[in-house]
Amino acid sequence: MRSTLAALSLLLLGCSAASNRGEIVLGAAGAWSQAYGTMARHGIELALEELNSDKGLPTVRVIYKDDEGTGRKATEVAQWFVDSGQVVGVIGHLTSGAMKSAAKVYDGNLPAVATAASSPELTGISPWAFRVIASDSVSGIDIAGQANAMQKKRVAILYENNAYGRGLADSFRRNFTGSVIAIDPITESDDQDFEPFIAWFRARQPDLIFVAGTDKSGIAFVRAVRKAKLDVTLMGGVGWRGLTTDTANAEGVWVGVPFSAEDNRAASKAFTEAFRAKYKLSPDAGAALAYDATRLLATAARMVGNDPRKIRAWLAATGESAGFAGATGMVRFGTNGDPIDKTNVLARIQNGALVVQR
Numbered sequence: 001m002r003s004t005l006a007a008l009s010l011l012l013l014g015c016s017a018a019s020n021r022g023e024i025v026l027g028a029a030g031a032w033s034q035a036y037g038t039m040a041r042h043g044i045e046l047a048l049e050e051l052n053s054d055k056g057l058p059t060v061r062v063i064y065k066d067d068e069g070t071g072r073k074a075t076e077v078a079q080w081f082v083d084s085g086q087v088v089g090v091i092g093h094l095t096s097g098a099m100k101s102a103a104k105v106y107d108g109n110l111p112a113v114a115t116a117a118s119s120p121e122l123t124g125i126s127p128w129a130f131r132v133i134a135s136d137s138v139s140g141i142d143i144a145g146q147a148n149a150m151q152k153k154r155v156a157i158l159y160e161n162n163a164y165g166r167g168l169a170d171s172f173r174r175n176f177t178g179s180v181i182a183i184d185p186i187t188e189s190d191d192q193d194f195e196p197f198i199a200w201f202r203a204r205q206p207d208l209i210f211v212a213g214t215d216k217s218g219i220a221f222v223r224a225v226r227k228a229k230l231d232v233t234l235m236g237g238v239g240w241r242g243l244t245t246d247t248a249n250a251e252g253v254w255v256g257v258p259f260s261a262e263d264n265r266a267a268s269k270a271f272t273e274a275f276r277a278k279y280k281l282s283p284d285a286g287a288a289l290a291y292d293a294t295r296l297l298a299t300a301a302r303m304v305g306n307d308p309r310k311i312r313a314w315l316a317a318t319g320e321s322a323g324f325a326g327a328t329g330m331v332r333f334g335t336n337g338d339p340i341d342k343t344n345v346l347a348r349i350q351n352g353a354l355v356v357q358r
Contacts, residue, residue, distance in 0.1 A: 048062060114293070
């Protein structure tokens with residue numbers, strides 16, 4: 001057993017051999033028209049460019065399908081991948097609700113490695129479902145701990161009423177040591193009227209507003225706060241990484257993220273430099289997570305061949321080894337499909353970039 005694990009560890013850390021010489025076809029599912037989808041696709045494309053630069057190994061091709069970020073469409077996309085007869089593994093889905101629905105289709109058929117789908121509801125959902133991002137139950141602990149360290153005493157919590165928002169908000173609430181003076185749902189759209197919330201915040205004066213949501217609703221909310229000139233600290237989870245595009249209003253907002261372009265680890269630096277060279281912009285967490293998921297699945301297929309069952313088993317065995325060195329850190333999966341020892345850092349938006357506060 002020890003020799004087997006030692007050999008697997010070497011394979012995971014970069015030693016690779018072509019177990020098959022044919023083409024490897026992966027599926028990729030996400031809302032590609034959204035900003036976060038665009039960044040994720042950039043990460044996938046960079047990974048493919050690097051993977052296919054080695055002509056001695058099987059080429060890797062990706063079939064992209066748009067799941068629109070919805071459970072209904074995600075189910076259709078997942079079934080297409082299963083029925084295709086070509087796809088041996090899936091990168092994605094990018095969102096929790098989509099992955100939750102799709103996991104039922106992949107079960108027993110195709111291994112899927114989700115990128116930014118972080119809801120606790122995905123933990124252990126299927127032996128065929130994995131993810132490279134920590135669960136929101138872990139992220140909420142990290143972000144609340146950082147809010148506690150900032151000595152914030154009174155927090156109001158808003159959350160998008162979906163799998164991601166509910167899970168992150170609940171974890172933050174349970175781990176924040178100050179007073180939670182309100183916790184309310186918001187919509188996922190950018191056209192919600194935030195004035196009632198603004199009026200209430202002005203009257204009750206929380207010193208922190210934590211929002212478990214995405215950049216679409218987040219940008220609208222932050223603009224409303226700035227327009228009202230509220231003096232309050234704003235904080236969000238990984239779903240808020242896209243707020244960097246609104247430089248005029250998002251300056252100073254705190255965001256808990258699983259990856260920073262400032263990370264000095266060798267694998268992270270190499271990824272960031274290559275991404276900047278190719279796209280002329282800095283990568284966000286979504287890009288890095290998609291990059292890691294792509295390389296991980298491709299490596300598995302190159303090691304064991306185009307057999308979904310063997311690929312699934314290879315991914316599951318990472319938990320017994322040193323792990324796979326990715327841009328977001330070492331990737332090792334627990335028996336529940338969640339990554340082992342993945343954490344978040346707290347960054348602050350400064351001049352359109354997420355700057356880690358040390």
